Amino acid sequence: MKMSQMFFNTLRDTKEDDSKSNYFLTKAGMIRKNSAGVYSFMPMGHRVMQNIENIIREEMNSEGANELVMPCLITEEVYEKAGRLEVFGDSVLRVKDRADKRYILGPTHEEIFTEAVRDNIKSYKNLPINLYQFQTKFRDEARPRYGLLRTKEFVMKDAYSFDKDYENLEISYKKMYDAYHRIFKRLGLNYVVVKADTGAMGGLLSEEFMALADIGEDKLVICDKCGFSSNREVAECNTQVLDIKEKFMELEELNTPKACKVNNIVRDYGVKSANIAKTLIYKSDAEHVIVMVRGDREVNEVKVQKFLGSKVLELATTEDVRRLSGADVGFAGPIGMKLRIVADSEIKNMVNFLVGANKTDYHYKNVNVQRDFIVDNFADIRNITEEDECPVCGGKISFKNGIEVGNTFKLGTKYSEALNCVFVNEENKEKPMIMGCYGIGLARCMATIVEQSNDDNGIIWPMEVAPYKVTLIPINSEDEEQMKIVEKMCSELGNEKIEVVIDDRKERPGVKFKDADLIGIPVRVTIGKKASENIVEFKLRKGGEMKEISVEEAIAEIKKVCR
Numbered sequence: 420m421k422m423s424q425m426f427f428n429t430l431r432d433t434k435e436d437d438s439k440s441n442y443f444l445t446k447a448g449m450i451r452k453n454s455a456g457v458y459s460f461m462p463m464g465h466r467v468m469q470n471i472e473n474i475i476r477e478e479m480n481s482e483g484a485n486e487l488v489m490p491c492l493i494t495e496e497v498y499e500k501a502g503r504l505e506v507f508g509d510s511v512l513r514v515k516d517r518a519d520k521r522y523i524l525g526p527t528h529e530e531i532f533t534e535a536v537r538d539n540i541k542s543y544k545n546l547p548i549n550l551y552q553f554q555t556k557f558r559d560e561a562r563p564r565y566g567l568l569r570t571k572e573f574v575m576k577d578a579y580s581f582d583k584d585y586e587n588l589e590i591s592y593k594k595m596y597d598a599y600h601r602i603f604k605r606l607g608l609n610y611v612v613v614k615a616d617t618g619a620m621g622g623l624l625s626e627e628f629m630a631l632a633d634i635g636e637d638k639l640v641i642c643d644k645c646g647f648s649s650n651r652e653v654a655e656c657n658t659q660v661l662d663i664k665e666k667f668m669e670l671e672e673l674n675t676p677k678a679c680k681v682n683n684i685v686r687d688y689g690v691k692s693a694n695i696a697k698t699l700i701y702k703s704d705a706e707h708v709i710v711m712v713r714g715d716r717e718v719n720e721v722k723v724q725k726f727l728g729s730k731v732l733e734l735a736t737t738e739d740v741r742r743l744s745g746a747d748v749g750f751a752g753p754i755g756m757k758l759r760i761v762a763d764s765e766i767k768n769m770v771n772f773l774v775g776a777n778k779t780d781y782h783y784k785n786v787n788v789q790r791d792f793i794v795d796n797f798a799d800i801r802n803i804t805e806e807d808e809c810p811v812c813g814g815k816i817s818f819k820n821g822i823e824v825g826n827t828f829k830l831g832t833k834y835s836e837a838l839n840c841v842f843v844n845e846e847n848k849e850k851p852m853i854m855g856c857y858g859i860g861l862a863r864c865m866a867t868i869v870e871q872s873n874d875d876n877g878i879i880w881p882m883e884v885a886p887y888k889v890t891l892i893p894i895n896s897e898d899e900e901q902m903k904i905v906e907k908m909c910s911e912l913g914n915e916k917i918e919v920v921i922d923d924r925k926e927r928p929g930v931k932f933k934d935a936d937l938i939g940i941p942v943r944v945t946i947g948k949k950a951s952e953n954i955v956e957f958k959l960r961k962g963g964e965m966k967e968i969s970v971e972e973a974i975a976e977i978k979k980v981c982r
């Protein structure tokens with residue numbers, strides 16, 4: 420490919436700089452933002468996406484999965500059957516056709532894969548089966564950001580396995596799990612696998628493939644001692660119950676004007692945050708519930724939702740808080756409010772602490788559980804902190820930031836039961852199929868590679884995903900000797916199926932070198948003055964020294980590094 424014929428240009432600068440990947444991919448002319456969270460892939464960027472797609476396809480096919488394509492446009496009825504319109508809530512994009520029939524733009528595809536299998540497979544003899552597609556998904560993100568990392572429209576590889584029993588699900592799951600490891604290794608990603616919340620998918624187990632990157636929005640908990648790794652959302656806290664010897668003091672009302680936050684109380688009244696209990700009011704489906712954690716802790720909503728078994732959990736509205744507590748937000752407390760109270764286990768260990776008084780500008784001090792109010796349930800409902808110990812071995816844990824590039828779920832029968840996807844087993848009995856599902860976001864992989872692999876000059880693509888493996892730069896594209904070498908190298912490398920791009924643009928060499936570094940092509944060969952001596956300049960994008968070698972040596976070297 421000749422760059423003079425390519426729809427390609429790099430930018431001098433860009434304001435798309437909320438992440439390194441957004442900045443470099445935009446500047447390198449690989450992606451173009453159309454609107455918030457919606458992107459075009461330009462030819463150079465599209466090639467990277469195709470390479471990623473091909474790696475995934477090869478590994479999926481090698482495990483016997485079947486590629487097909489399902490529509491993006493899905494009728495609302497299908498989504499309602501498994502109760503997911505409610506779960507996805509405002510993130511679902513909806514459309515109506517001319518007859519007012521309602522559709523959604525699919526955020527994920529469990530339902531229609533389940534229906535397809537239900538209508539086509541009736542017997543255990545045709546199981547297991549694994550189906551996958553590359554398809555555009557839509558999610559109405561409230562705050563799209565970081566370029567390709569959080570978008571409204573994205574291509575996902577989603578796969579679905581169907582088995583006759585749980586033993587076979589284990590086998591199907593393991594195949595996908597192993598394929599994912601091979602895929603992310605080939606993509607050159609530095610990643611870990613963590614236990615995660617099953618969230619909107621539901622089911623029995625979820626594991627996430629998390630690429631480590633500072634910009635990652637997921638907090639990962641990692642124990643170096645035993646190898647435990649988990650998304651913080653689901654990491655258990657080992658709270659020891661202490662033997663309390665301190666005497667209970669008399670309950671007192673404390674005037675705390677405007678102190679509606681833990682920070683204000685700490686600053687203005689000298690109370691330690693660990694001696695304050697936060698009281699939050701949540702709406703769990705139709706019921707309001709009080710949730711309590713220590714003042715220096717965060718409520719873990721995933722744990723709360725799981726504990727309560729709620730479909731939808733959200734903080735109560737300001738109006739509801741006022742109505743239920745009789746006070747402004749920030750002054751609610753457990754004493755006297757007639758709601759179910761779920762408290763974090765740590766609250767058990769607190770003595771003479773501070774809570775809101777359900778009266779604007781007032782708190783109670785010297786509060787004690789069981790004397791002053793009754794907790795309905797103690798449970799682990801807080802976020803783990805770095806001071807907590809490893810829930811498995813008791814060792815020291817650390818936090819890392821991760822970008823979720825893939826996930827695998829053991830779904831069980833959630834969808835097959837809801838959609839009546841059944842088969843007849845060996846004993847001639849009807850059973851629901853046992854499902855798994857497996858996703859990878861392609862553009863997110865692309866951006867994550869850039870997050871992990873770049874320098875001041877631009878992107879450094881790993882060999883397998885690079886848009887081209889080699890760039891040939893003739894200093895003067897009108898020089899016959901130089902162009903002869905370019906042609907010779909092109910044809911020899913072409914025979915080896917090594918993709919080459921020729922920068923024959925009428926630009927200064929400095930511009931071409933800068934662009935080559937920015938777009939991150941792994942090998943750069945410059946053909947200049949020494950062309951008449953059969954000598955070229957060879958340089959690797961990643962940490963390579965520039966060296967002068969013969970054309971034949973250059974070809975041999977390229978074949979070696981492209982392996």
Ligand SMILES: [Zn+2]
Nearest residue numbers: 642645809812
């Ligand atoms: Zn451990």
